[in-house]
Amino acid sequence: MMLSCKETIRLLSQGADRKLGFGERVALRVHLAICDGCRNVNAQFKFLRLAVKSLTQDDHEEKSA
């Protein structure tokens, strides 16, 4: 099964929230191997997660830049 980019990023997102099935993981990897745009979004999603976590730590805390 070939995923579209739209389907791929939906699965990328869901992969952060539930365990993907075997077929889904394979289709995702195949698509990511050939698609720069979706790989970039994958990295952005990972960064977002990290950033929101760092927000937790810095919340209500004065930080010198």
Add this chain to the structure above:
Amino acid sequence: MDTIRRQSREQPVSEFDAQSETAEFDAQFDRRGHWEEPPDAWEQPEGALGQKQFLAALEACLRALPERTARVFMMREHLGLETPEICKELEITATHCWVMLHRARMSLRLCLGKNWFEKT
């Protein structure tokens, strides 16, 4: 957390969020579901993490999300709750929960891209 829970009860999540958000989301793809403009990588995003201005930009992007979408996203990513807990708490289906989380990520991606990464 209590505030989040209380608000959720008072305003049950029963429908998908704003149509405008969906339009912005769909505009990124052509009819076959491929990128209209493939997204570029953000340059050295890790460097932004310690910066106060970046965190302010991130907070502004979070505030710009539809209220219910932001609530689900923060329950998941800020409080670290598992999706079944969130679904149960907000009395929504797992599918609805995933849709909202995905929309939150896509909106934040566009917002941060526009307000931070394309500016620096």
